[in-house]
Amino acid sequence: MKDMRPTLMLFIAFTLILGGAYPLIVTGIAELAFPSQASGSFVADAGGVSAGSRLIGQHFTGAKYFWPRPSATEDFPYNPMASGGSNAGPTNPDYLKTVAQRVRAYRESGVTHTLPSELVQASASGLDPDISPQGAAIQAERVARARGMKTADLGRLIAAHTQGRQLGFIGEPRVNVLELNLALDAMK
Amino acid sequence: MNNYGWMQTIVFFAVLLAAVKPFGAYLARVFRGERTFLSPLLVPCENLLYRVCGVDRDEEMPWRRYALSLILFNLAGGAVLFAIMLLQGALPYNPQKLASFPWQLALNSAVSFMTNTNWQAYSGETSASYFTQMFGFTVHNFLSAATGIVVAIATIRGFVRHRTDLIGNFHVDLTRCILYVLLPVSLLVAPLLVSQGVIQNLSPYKKVPLVQPLTYEKAKVDDGGNAVRDAHGNAVTERVTVREVTVPMGPVASQEVIKELGTNGGGFFNANSAHPYENPTPFTNLIEAFLMLLIGASLTYTFGEMAGNTRQGWAILAVMLAILVLAVGINYAAESAGNPLVAKLGVHQVNLEGKETRFGLAGTALFSSATTGTSCGAVNAMHDSMTPLGGMVPLSLILLSEVVVGGVGTGLYTMIAFVVIAVFVAGLMIGRTPEFLGKKIEVREMWMSIVTVMTSGVLVLFFTTLALWTPQAIASMANPGAHGLSEILYAFASMSNNNGSAFAGLAANTLFYNLTGSLAMLVGRFAPIVASLAMAGSLAGKKYVPPSLGTLPTDKVPFALWLSLVILVVGALTFFPALSLGPIVEHVTMLGGK
Structure with missing residues (x-):
């Protein structure tokens, strides 16, 4: 078959162009133009020590930190090596028990409001760095009590860390939990 | 449901509709072999490729020859991809020293990427080296996309041509599709994704200290990897404290853009486009959805233009978009109505299980x-x-x-x-x-x-x-x-x-x-x-x-x-x-x- 040679040669040529040249060119452009984003959007804490990526959530428990969304990653919550969701179906009895437990944890921390869904439902990536501004607001009283601060001060901190919709209408308003907690630690 | 949500949806489809005619007309020019604004740059590359590979650009093919070349091209690609995954452990660009794929998983994954399916029974961050991601998956994202597009173009030619058995040259169609369409758009959009936070590097995975260390119960395993059980048959666990985590890295943006543009869909990471490193902001979310629809929608115009009846193209697009918009509406409404079994527990009704806050x-x-x-x-x-x-x-x-x-x-x-x-x-x-x-x-x-x-x-x-x-x-x-x-x-x-x-x-x-x-x-x-x-x-x-x-x-x-x-x-x-x-x-x- 005389088409054999051009067919196979094209495959080899495109493997080199698309698998080698193309990603390397994009890497070059990315590292020149957006070095911080290209390497993972890492942030430093108040002391200048690397404290993780602003895009990859971390797990926080205990009263003095804002709690992020539940995470269903394997081994432990917010395991960046095991991104993924619970894949629980909406009528799965085990899943409903888990949600009920999470609701109880918030009730025990003194929250009486109807809970924003994201606080008790696990994210798709298991690494979701954000919660809604409402989700942060209902935790403010607990954090204020634990740190001996004023709830109103925390309200202002949350507002300062709230990212609005992009271009005014895309997506949902959100608060980055890691950055909010780092700011809290920086305040003391 | 809120007004911003609807507004975002309406703006999205308006922008998509606006792109259909110019992009579709461009595609028609590319596949008719005409000059485009990229020709001064690309014609020399194109000619060089034809010369090196021995492609006769003027020779057209009957359908059987076209189909055979296409299948040969895909099978060769699938075989090489299969081999890359089996040999991964011995190949370069593998800073994490990831092992080779087991054969049945490699077979499934090779077929999956070759056929534009990108079904993934593995998780990227723990299974695939940068070499496999670049020379295997990224390459096949382009090739399988181009394969689909050239078949559509050949099908259009069947309606346009009369009393001939020739439906085009597979090699030329494929080459022009990649050089004039897929590669330029990818090179343009990848940096835009990076600007929003999609990563693009070849570094080893990063160790990151946790602000608050955490402990968890880990199932104990023996040297053979089997769970250790106590006298009652219960799994034995040990308490583990995690002070730092490993964050995966990689050339993500270059793959992300073609994964959407070529409607491939295989995630660099297990969580796919839910992962913050693949899809960091609501804006990238719209760009990625736009890329998925761009070529498919525009090809209807290409069809109309090549067939000399653009109304025909619009009629087909109207049917497509009517069903698609209806689907978006139903899903939005159903997820907003949420899960009554969860709402009953004292939670807002919207269903956010398995969804990201930012989107x-x-x-x-x-x-x-x-x-x-x-x-x-x-x-x-x-x-x-x-x-x-x-x-x-x-x-x-x-x-x-x-x-x-x-x-x-x-x-x-x-x-x-x-x-x-x-x-x-x-x-x-x-x-x-x-x-x-x-x-x-x-x-x-x-x-x-x-x-x-x-x-x-x-x-x-x-x-x-x-x-x-x-x-x-x-x-x-x-x-x-x-x-x-x-x-x-x-x-x-x-x-x-x-x-x-x-x-x-x-x-x-x-x-x-x-x-x-x-x-x-x-x-x-x-x-x-x-x-x-x-x-x-x-x-x-x-x-x-x-x-x-x-x-x-x-x-x-x-x-x-x-x-x-x-x-x-x-x-x-x-x-x-x-x-x-x-x-x-x-x-x-x-x-x-x-």
């Missing part, structure tokens, strides 16, 4: 419909955790053979097959010889269209039934009852239609799913391709019949409605029983509070 319900509805209306299969949310009706939307879009707007190329040639069927049935009803674009539709064209449209349906029902007879296959279900059936149905719908998304709870990395899935993906991909090329060959050989009074106008509203009906009826007749036992039963159960 919100509107961004998720748009993405999940776009990814299953095309053959993309990238996910920004876990479809498995959607409400029963919300999750039925992506499932149904796949089962409708992915024609709204469809995978790159595949959407158009599948839609053309639906048009041929619609014309034929309408012709029978009004007692006229069926014609479409001046070509008589006869038995051969009907056969080829039926093969194109029905292959996936037969595969889905056959393999789902087989799975339900196989105890090991049932054991893979992650959720009990009706939802478990939905998981298996979704898996074979996804693989047979070369989508690649999943109700991901299903434990799919087993011998049964790897092998049956490979077969479903191969047949689901190449049977429609060969049928479409055969139809193109047969049509190109026919003479042109000028429209007469008795010709059914196929570019007007009544035909568009008829076409929508044919698509929905074929889908409903094939899958209604299976859907009633899965999502519909679950919906009723959920409302009943069980």
